[in-house]
Amino acid sequence: VKRLRLxxxxxxxxxxxxxxxxxxxxxxxxxxxxxxxxxxxxLEREGILELAVKYTAHPPAHWIHTECTVDSEVALRxxxxxxxxxxxxxxxxxxxxxxxxxxxxxxxxxxxxxADLHGYQEGKxxxxxxxxxxxxxxxxxxxxxxxxxxxxxxxxxxxxxxxCRFHVTQQSSQICEELQPxxxxxxxxxxxxxxxxxxxxxxxxCGPPPMIESISKLLSNIGVPTNCVFFEKWW
Numbered sequence: 001v002k003r004l005r006l007x008x009x010x011x012x013x014x015x016x017x018x019x020x021x022x023x024x025x026x027x028x029x030x031x032x033x034x035x036x037x038x039x040x041x042x043l044e045r046e047g048i049l050e051l052a053v054k055y056t057a058h059p060p061a062h063w064i065h066t067e068c069t070v071d072s073e074v075a076l077r078x079x080x081x082x083x084x085x086x087x088x089x090x091x092x093x094x095x096x097x098x099x100x101x102x103x104x105x106x107x108x109x110x111x112x113x114x115a116d117l118h119g120y121q122e123g124k125x126x127x128x129x130x131x132x133x134x135x136x137x138x139x140x141x142x143x144x145x146x147x148x149x150x151x152x153x154x155x156x157x158x159x160x161x162x163x164c165r166f167h168v169t170q171q172s173s174q175i176c177e178e179l180q181p182x183x184x185x186x187x188x189x190x191x192x193x194x195x196x197x198x199x200x201x202x203x204x205x206c207g208p209p210p211m212i213e214s215i216s217k218l219l220s221n222i223g224v225p226t227n228c229v230f231f232e233k234w235w
Contacts, residue, residue, distance in 0.1 A: 032060025100207020
């Protein structure tokens with residue numbers, strides 16, 4: 001997975017946490033589609049947007065891994081209705097974010113946005129009062145958990161407000177000491193999720209389609225209303 005930092009030339013360009021971009025590369029006829037993994041706040045503060053792109057033979061991803069260099073220019077168009085963008089005065093909500101593999105990208109963007117909202121609350125007094133966030137993030141092994149250090153950093157910066165549980169399904173090596181307290185071996189289960197059910201909780205799921213289907217079914221079994229569940233499928 002390669003992390004790409006883009007300096008945005010157009011000052012009017014904005015996006016909501018969780019959205020994706022169409023990625024247009026000069027000379028490549030296929031259009032890419034990648035989720036942002038940075039926060040709208042970073043774009044606002046520094047004019048920077050970040051993507052994390054997994055190596056595949058798909059022409060845009062292949063170009064990013066093999067031909068893209070510092071100063072390469074591309075065009076972007078924002079899209080997608082999978083986002084978290086609360087407005088001042090909205091009632092506070094809690095979030096449960098459920099990620100599978102590279103599906104972490106848009107959810108990491110939402111997590112960073114939540115950290116910004118908590119930061120504003122403590123500093124500038126933004127009017128939106130953010131509830132707690134719990135991230136469940138599943139991958140084959142700890143090596144494949146993207147952004148794990150950043151996620152641990154956010155948990156330390158906002159204790160009790162941002163929480164995370166990593167799940168690994170095919171771990172063969174020793175889990176490092178720093179991660180150990182936060183890792184469960186095995187899939188995300190009904191038991192993990194049922195304790196978060198409440199009328200003010202929103203659920204965001206992103207990962208491979210089979211995972212989204214099984215988690216959606218699981219949420220339906222524990223009584224979560226469908227209008228509180230949002231998902232983005234990664235093919």
